[in-house]
Amino acid sequence: MATQSGITPRSEDYSQWYLDVIREATLADYSPVKGSMVLRPHGFAIWDNLKTDLDRRLKETGHVNAYFPLFIPMSFLSKEAQHVEGFAKECAVVTHHRLRAVGEGDSARVEPDPEAELAEPLIVRPTSETMIWHMYGKWIDSYRDLPVLINQWANVVRWELKTRPFLRTAEFLWQEGHTAHATRHEAVAEAEQMLEVYRSFAEDMLALPMITGVKSENERFAGAEETYTIEAMMQNTWALQSGTSHFLGQNFAKAFDVTYQTEEGHHEHVWATSWGVSTRLIGALIMAHSDDTGLVLPPPVAPIQVVVIPIWRKKDGSDKQVVVDYAQDIVDRLRAAGFRVHIDAREKLKPGAKYYEWERKGVPLRMEIGPRDVEKGAAFCKLRTGGDKFNLDVRDIEESVAQVLKNMHETLLENARTFRDENTHEVDSYDAFKTSLADKGGFYLVPWNADNDAEDAIKEETKATIRCYPFGEQHKAEGRSCFYSGKPATHMALFARAY
């Protein structure tokens, strides 16, 4: 049952809680097109903050932006065998380029014009490897043209039947990097570098600690030789894949016949990577940090980092102006220092109602400014993450707000890390795994003999999947037996339920 806030407690129904938080924080709304959501201004502003920061990181690592077409010729998809296998089942297909009017009066309507059927249908990009590698074939001739380090910010469509806002929607926003290299070594290094960019970005912006590793063959991107992933734990102990980076080998270069002339005059196929993160990250941050009161946002992504609420007491309004002026001065100074600040001086709305609204929307720091605060030269503060209210001296309020927000971010990150570690278990046997998983969920790092069929069987029985073979853990497999088959372990695998 939803509380007074309109938000179902997590303990009662975690899935409903998630939807309630999104609605009450006005992050997103359902659209009339099944599976497509509307990103409302408060939700979009979070994406904009993520995008601005990540774009800077991509440029610092040498990448440039470009834009490729939304539509891809249907035949392109078939050029890479695994790629078509992976994406054909969830494509939006454009077949006509015109509507025509039919009927009259009240029954007037439009329909696709049969005379405007396309000779070859187009698919709406689910990802852009095929289009981009077609273009790279036109642009790459010589070793001098390499590497090509291009990123694109775009919308993509994957026709999912079961959707959930941010986590799985028919259309979503993302960035997709596509790079071309002269050597295997350079391409692998690029794919690994981008995973590290994602990992540090997720920590710095989302306060989300990530496990990094390699995907099993079953979970690999359609067309990749190797998929690297960052995986986070949500508050229900499920995993959420938060970004992936793929070493594509020469698969797409061969499918689109992209070769380059080496310095020695030979012709060789180009090596490729691709990598992306999406609006799914917003789902990750909601599920990782928010509470039964509503959204909790790490300060770096919060559209409003500080809300200032002036409070005047006297019925004749005689103390109003001095309070509002004082509050506005704090706002101006914090803005000049680079913070995103909002002043809520709405009339006819009680302070309590304002507190409640900004808590639901996840504003990290609230300042309540009354006549006594003006006298004291202070700001009375409350953190969205709880704890006692406290005073900040206005004289050095820029520095103290910076410190308070920094501490909040570190606390969120640390709490998430502690929670994850407490919910990561070791088990000796498959039976113990099943019992433990059913009992308390969590992550399981187990010795594993790589076997696609066994992986499918475990998924079928427990719904748990291999999230990755975590980096830095693989030495632990040496000399051990697979927790499932008893065969010699080839990897340490991280199993979990996942979104």
Add this chain to the structure above:
Amino acid sequence: MATQSGITPRSEDYSQWYLDVIREATLADYSPVKGSMVLRPHGFAIWDNLKTDLDRRLKETGHVNAYFPLFIPMSFLSKEAQHVEGFAKECAVVTHHRLRAVGEGDSARVEPDPEAELAEPLIVRPTSETMIWHMYGKWIDSYRDLPVLINQWANVVRWELKTRPFLRTAEFLWQEGHTAHATRHEAVAEAEQMLEVYRSFAEDMLALPMITGVKSENERFAGAEETYTIEAMMQNTWALQSGTSHFLGQNFAKAFDVTYQTEEGHHEHVWATSWGVSTRLIGALIMAHSDDTGLVLPPPVAPIQVVVIPIWRKKDGSDKQVVVDYAQDIVDRLRAAGFRVHIDAREKLKPGAKYYEWERKGVPLRMEIGPRDVEKGAAFCKLRTGGDKFNLDVRDIEESVAQVLKNMHETLLENARTFRDENTHEVDSYDAFKTSLADKGGFYLVPWNADNDAEDAIKEETKATIRCYPFGEQHKAEGRSCFYSGKPATHMALFARAY
């Protein structure tokens, strides 16, 4: 015939010149999907600069960003009668949500899966009024919810049969603002305000002087009560509509039944505006400023504002390091001052080849740094817009570069204004108009009796259209007779050939 640069002179073939400039400056490329272009990194970076600046202007005028779905239910289009009339003929229509594999071996391919046909087709948004007003119906209840001031940066699709890069493509990038207001007066003021935002943005960023005015009924946006426009003159004296702002009255509010409760408790339909500019602006700036050598970019939009080319002479390379260090120091200082600077220290490429490349790509200022410049403490400079080479003292190079670029921008703007004024003519009669238009092109400001059929007839005969009824000129119509019909003039109309 193309010159050595690969660029056809304007005097010979203006249309081919335009395509050559785009190709040689690596702004865009053709894609395998008819009418869809690829925005290459150099072209996309121009868009990114435009976007960043305009986004700031939109936020300063109180707007927030959001994101609405790409797909619109087909039936939505029919809800506003003029809207469907305007857009049904150029829609991409999605009819299936899955492909299936057919054939085997070499004849294996995919096709739309007949079992995955959508119950209702979806159209790819040509513009988002219908989707957005559907959502506004969910969000707007009371006068407290107004105004709604939302903007979206997005891709849209209009299936044009005859396309031209940037100016007219099947898919393009744009921003579309959609606002909702309590009163007619407020909505009209918003539409007018946004036109002024566009006008000053075009001057400040593109160095393009704009004529502002109102569209004739024939040229109005499908569903608008009034369309405001900014119009620029290209170097062939044709007009280019560069941005529009629409007062939509209550048309969409009525089509989607969006009402609000007034402070007095009545229910009334909401008033609307929409407004947009697109990647077409890049076409405008190419056509307005570039020359037979290639692209010319106003400094505010140039991805690279200054290119620094170190030149070492000695065959043993003994003067190389001192030159490169000196050049790098200039680059670092200019970057710290906020300029976008590139150093081109490529080996094996002669300085002349470098000059030529950066000229084609439109870099506003080039610095050639040799051993003698190091000795003199100078930078030897050349402007993309011509004139003699000149020295800048390195001691205050930040200030002098700022001044040089500012002057260049003002000169571009002034030259464009002079060219436009010189090519704007007055004529007494329709015969004189036809002769003059055929002879020398240009803009024609004429007394006009508003008449859709007469407008169509003139378009049919001369291909000229009414670009707008310019603001500030309408008093000139008083007491005069229409240049075409001889009837009493109702407006002063600006006629021209247009893209």
